[in-house]
Amino acid sequence: MEAHVLEQFRLRLLTKRNLLLHAVKKTMEENRQSDSRMSFELVHDNPDRSVDELLKHVSAHVLGSKADELEVIESALQKISENSYGECEVCGAQIATERLQVCPEAVCCIACQALRERIDRTAPEPAARPQPPGLHDYLDDDE
């Protein structure tokens, strides 16, 4: 990829990252009050759980998608500095520049993305997966 094209992508990613960081800060401020109210109710219902743990849970829930997006952008910027930007993470092929122009943080080529989406549709959501039985037993014993 030509240096000036790469620089364009780098600037777009940086701009996107700044916007996201700004949005995350705003969300955190806006949610501070409702977070504590919600946490109070949760603590009230679950006296065994710590407030810290609940706050973490609530913030992660509220910020989840933005935090994920930030992570993807960070890793794209990392790749630019390592000169591996634009390579498909799955098959190693060069991702089409047209695709990167639409989605500069893309980590895999169109073919692998399509495959991934097909797998995502059939796989259960991570939260819906049952916990490993070992962990359940351990937690039960702990009480």
Ligand SMILES: [Zn+2]
């Ligand atoms: Zn690929």
